[in-house]
Amino acid sequence: MSGIAQNNTSNTRQLQQTGGLFQTGPGSSFLIHDGHFTQHNQAPTVHYCYDSDDPFKHLQAHVAPSAYASQQDGEAPKCHPNTRKAVLDEIMNWVILEATRIQWILWLNGAAGAGKSAIARSIVDLCTERDIVIAKFFFFRTDPTRNNLAHLVATLAYQLIQVIPGLDVIILPRIRSDPLIFNQSLETQFQVLIFDPLLELHKKFPFSRPLLLLFDGVDECDGHTSQTGFIRTISKFVELKSFPLLALFSSRAENQIKMEFRSTQIAKTTHPLPLDDHYLPDQDIRLFLTDSFFSVKETHPFNDLLDHNWPTPELVEEIVTKSSGQFIYASVVMKFISAPHLHPAQQLNIIRGLRPSGTLTPFAELDALYRHIFSQVRDIARTTLILVYFILGNATLRRCAEVLDISQADIHIALADLTSVVSVSSTKNGEIRFLHASLPDFLLDRARSQEFYIDRAYWSTQLSIGFFDKVASRQVIDYFYILGHLPHAECTPDLRARILSFNPSQMRDTYSTSTWSSYLTDIQNMNFGDGGEVYHQQLNVVTRYVKKRNPDQLWSLEEKHDIAVILAQIESEAVEKSKRKTRERKSAFGMMIRSLLK
Template sequence: MLRLDGDRPVRLQTQGPGNIVHIEGDRPVQFQNSTFNNVAGNMNVSHTTNVGESGFGILYRAVSLDAMHDSAERPADPACHPGTRSAILYQLGKWSFEQPSDCPILWLHGCAGIGKSAIGQQFAASCHDRGQLGGSFFFKRGSVSCGTWRNLLPTLAYQLTVAFPQLGPRIQRAVETDRLILGKTIHHQLEKLLVQPFRNAPPLAFSASRPILVIDGLDECEDRGTQTALIRALIDVLRSGDAPIHILVCSRSEAHLSEAFKAPENSDVCRDLQVLPDDRALADIRRYFTDEFSRIRRIHNSRGMLLEDCWPGSKTIEDLVKKSSGTFIYASTVLRYVDDEYSHPAERLDAVLGLDPGSLSPLDDLYTQILSSIPSKPILLRVLHAVVKVYFGAEQIDSVLRMRQGTSRAVLRGLHAVVRVHPAPILPVGHHKPVELLHASFGDFLMDPQRSLSFCISGEDLLDTLVHDMAHVLLSGSLEPNDFG
């Protein structure tokens, strides 16, 4: 409960940037830079300052840095390998210079692991280099900051104010006019933060360089209803032509997304481009394997592991290209698995080549091989379940599962091909960056008992154990309620 200077108790509910308090039966009240005293579970607001915070400041606090294409928090290798994807990147570049009225929304879609995010990343970087990128947002399933639409529009609007200064004052004014805007609907935010600033800008301000927005991983945003609502809102606000922008949306070829983007009534606003596992994709993957194996050979030779100049050989590369079925996720996972600092790459590659050559699910076989290399299976499953279900850092997972500190890091170190574990914070009270799955397909694999078999983490027993452990830690006071997201 929250008490306002000793007055009646109210129910605390935050919205938008996290400083809007709703009083049941009354209007919202905003507290900024306030001092809160917590006595026996009751909170008292004793002081508030800076009520006139700038619109730019409100946007800044709602920005998801992790979601931007050039964020240091994004994986190190999401962009296209040099010399690959040239044909599809050419098509995207050509579309970006078309008149905004000619299908301003382009839906880039394809199967899981085909390389959509890498293409979106490369395209965003290219647009940025030529001064055309208005903003980017890469959704990530389960992420607190990148898994919901609520951070999307503030993040894009903030980037637009930086990339196109002529929009800055107009966007800032829109926020200051309605300080609760970040808690309102998708359509309302789009209209106020994107459309109106363009509508009020000088007529020729964007004649030479039209802003491009890149939204990747739409299928990883919350739920299907939210995804569809976002598409409809984008279509509605761009149909008027008041905002001279292009928006690239990348996602899997999900049925509900296809229905929205490809609806006949939306053909004046939307166009689609499918990424296919065709011969051109296979050629790109062949080049990727060749270049990366050369790099691995050079690095490991410098460490005293002598690999022949012809290693691993053209036949081996062709076998791997065939197994990839045109998906980059298979190739990148193989290369990360082979390129292990503490293992011999030839032995790792032999393990991959020893998997069933006739399998119809080579990526699942690879995931199983990687998981099988971890010695303690029961602990592995508990840690992976916590990674997928709770967005925590390794040290927090140890606390929740009541394990010796360092256990999660020891288990996850052998999974560097499929997960990303950030360094531990320097201070005990430092920010714990969550363990991340490098690709959503690994999470799909772990949750599907028909695919992951004994490594499946969707069982009720694991869920019951996790809930029990979380409740125990919460009651003990070692973690705060907000830590559970």
């Protein structure tokens, strides 16, 4: 056998796809129509491994059809036409490599919503078009048949039987001889039902082309230990290089998965492929948006209500920027705008926050993703505090650690569970980067983030109080930190007391007069219900400070604040002080003269 045929021999049993229902195992069946699967939950059918006379039916009972079948509801589609060409070409070049192969494993990784699953589904199509045997398993966290490893090997074996002639007569007798094989470890199942049968067939009829095992959404498999153990097991067999068996893993770059692919044994045969800016995602997202808006203008029932120049290039670019290189945001936006019963331009205004959403939920899909990610965070209190600091202020790691009285290592640890949406710089004065520009919007919206909501007013108040406390205790702290929080703080008695006790002379560093002017403006705009007492007290304190330290910069204060009375008072105090000193000198001189005359 010079190659691997895509059509099975006649004695191979196949699932009857007649448009009716077929049983797939406990609790579900699938309606097949035009090659698409729709799941129907029903009373579970009990399957006992020990009384299965037919090994093929026994295999079927352990298969998860939705893990390899057509795109299911709520899942990512294939790549939009003419997008992701560079990354698809790189993966396919790796698959069909003619030269001596060094890397037998490929790890496609990226942020949440980067489009990994869409790329994986497109790879399936490209392999099928080129007659490359591919068996796939798409993990999905909300589907109990494919959010764990229980059905993995059976699903792979079933697919391989369908496309490789002669493989069934090797695999099925093994199932018949050991009906409890699916209760064995993943490693045992894989060796008995996948690796050894393929090796046996390869020895008889050498494979001339690679066989590809594709695993998408590894991070959606329950449990970190299951994820890393699964990667290790599959890699162990692939690395034997006994025949052209390749493995493509697709996942977020979560720390436990990252560590596994960095291990010495796996790293030397792995080709890591991160979905970063190297592949110019903004260009692909822009093309997707352009095509999608064109379709809306051509087909939407309300297209005659749209301006001919809608949307403007600036609006498209706004969505591209907000997408941050991740396709999910652009996809969610276009799905919302394309709703056939609503006005597309009005829908876009809702997205942009220019029109109330009412009962509509424009970001429901994205919000569900964010909430799941945050539900996995172990120390949500500390993580929230750190995110508050970066979202509400222009922070660096050093400044954040200083203000929160924690180490920079603590910041890295707290954010370790958010690597799919947040990137932390490794430099001392670096920053954290939100891989999704829409994440802060989500966290600052109570309706969207729910239990993970960041109340800007509350946290701005707490951070402002913390600033004044640190200044009072003479701790080194950057003054600019306060400017981002006071405008949003609540006028509480605690904050009022802290402001009244503040004096710029407590600061170790010197700041420009314009900075103090901005500070006073923030105080002026706050309403403590005291008739402006706080503002006037601080205006007096700051003016006196600037008069003493930078008298030639008083004009900067005068531009926005009325300090004439305070300056006059300072001058009057200076005159009175001068007179007092003159009287004191005369008195002292008089006492000296009287002393000499005695």
